[in-house]
Amino acid sequence: MPFLIIFLVIILFIAFKSIKVVKQSEVYIIERLGKFHKIADAGLTIIIPFVDHVRSVVSLKEQTMDIPPQGVITEDNVTITIDTVVFYQITDPAKAVYEIQSLKKGIEYLAITTIRDIVGKMNLDSTFSSRDLINNQLRILLDEATDKWGCKVNRVEIKDINPPADIRDAMEKQMNAERNKRAAILQAEGEKQAAITIAEGQKEAAILEAEADKEARIRRAAGEAEAIREVAVAKAQEIQMVYDSIKKANPDDKLIQIKSLEALQEVARGEANKVFIPFEATQALASLGTIKEVMKEDKK
Numbered sequence: 114m115p116f117l118i119i120f121l122v123i124i125l126f127i128a129f130k131s132i133k134v135v136k137q138s139e140v141y142i143i144e145r146l147g148k149f150h151k152i153a154d155a156g157l158t159i160i161i162p163f164v165d166h167v168r169s170v171v172s173l174k175e176q177t178m179d180i181p182p183q184g185v186i187t188e189d190n191v192t193i194t195i196d197t198v199v200f201y202q203i204t205d206p207a208k209a210v211y212e213i214q215s216l217k218k219g220i221e222y223l224a225i226t227t228i229r230d231i232v233g234k235m236n237l238d239s240t241f242s243s244r245d246l247i248n249n250q251l252r253i254l255l256d257e258a259t260d261k262w263g264c265k266v267n268r269v270e271i272k273d274i275n276p277p278a279d280i281r282d283a284m285e286k287q288m289n290a291e292r293n294k295r296a297a298i299l300q301a302e303g304e305k306q307a308a309i310t311i312a313e314g315q316k317e318a319a320i321l322e323a324e325a326d327k328e329a330r331i332r333r334a335a336g337e338a339e340a341i342r343e344v345a346v347a348k349a350q351e352i353q354m355v356y357d358s359i360k361k362a363n364p365d366d367k368l369i370q371i372k373s374l375e376a377l378q379e380v381a382r383g384e385a386n387k388v389f390i391p392f393e394a395t396q397a398l399a400s401l402g403t404i405k406e407v408m409k410e411d412k413k
Contacts, residue, residue, distance in 0.1 A: 130162035140206045142168040152206055171206040175267060178217055180224045182275075189236045194275040199224055199255065205263025213262050220259060224269070227254045237276065244271050 134157055135141050141153035144166045160167070180197040187193060199220055203209045213219045231250050232240055240247070251269040259266055276284070 127162050131159055133158040133160060133167065138173050140171050140173060142171060142206060142210050144168045149207060149211065169206075169210045171203055171209060173203060173206075175200055175202045178220060180221055180228075182273075183225050183228060185229050185232045187232060187237050187240060188234060191237045191276060191280060193232070193237070193240065193277075194273075195228055195232065195271060196273040196275075197224060197228060197251070198270050198272055199266060200268040200270075201255075201259070201264055201266045203263060204265050208261065208263030216259075216262055216264060219262065220255065220264070220266075223255055223258050224251065227251055227258075237280070240274055244274075247271060 133141060133153065135153050135155045137155045139155065141158065143150045143153055143158075143160060145161075145164055147166075149168075150165060178199045178201065180199060182194045182196045184192055184194055201220060203216075209216050228247075228251065231247055231254075235243065235247075248269050248271060252266055255269060256266040
């Protein structure tokens with residue numbers, strides 16, 4: 114009976130050592146007698162106890178690594194502190210285990226030296242305005258360097274850039290001066306635009322006023338012309354009526370001349386009227402004088 118129990122314990126121990134369950138997004142690096150044997154994917158894996166050995170468990174997930182803040186000297190001799198984070202993923206687990214002693218340490222050292230090389234060629238202002246450029250250059254260089262380690266660098270982000278305190282004070286003063294300058298420019302532009310708008314409004318108002326005055330004069334002149342035309346038409350109709358009446362009465366020449374002179378007398382009464390009597394009318398006036406003398410003799 115004790116022998117049976119010992120046998121069962123040995124069986125269970127061998128089974129425990131032989132059966133391995135690999136989790137999702139992980140792989141096992143299996144060695145046989147100290148030499149690389151295979152990569153065990155997710156699921157159930159059987160190994161030979163005391164012959165096979167799990168060298169390492171490698172995660173295939175995308176991983177992040179914070180690079181400690183590094184002091185970097187820029188091209189214009191300003192020391193700044195840069196804090197960086199690297200996003201990487203293992204694509205070849207065997208290379209990640211056997212090609213380098215510590216993958217994380219290798220990525221960290223590469224990132225530090227690459228940052229110093231890139232930022233050292235830039236001035237202070239460029240480091241603040243070219244973060245995307247620095248991130249892209251870091252990613253490309255780190256991806257090329259870590260390819261032989263079975264690793265792919267997907268992204269590099271600069272979290273923070275800290276210049277010295279005196280530089281920060283100078284930058285804040287410069288930013289305040291720039292803000293004040295932009296505010297003054299915007300105010301001047303606004304006043305200029307307001308003045309232009311007011312001038313344009315006054316100009317349009319003057320044009321409209323002139324056009325309205327012109328239209329009023331035209332309408333007034335048209336009304337006066339219409340009134341004159343109507344008066345002329347009325348006078349013409351009156352003259353026509355008188356002419357028709359005289360024609361129906363069949364007067365002699367003497368009466369016509371007398372009536373013509375009476376009409377001239379009425380016309381000449383106006384202050385602005387000027388009457389020009391043709392030479393032929395003097396004969397009528399002479400005849401009128403003769404007729405007047407004859408009428409006086411008849412009365413006597």
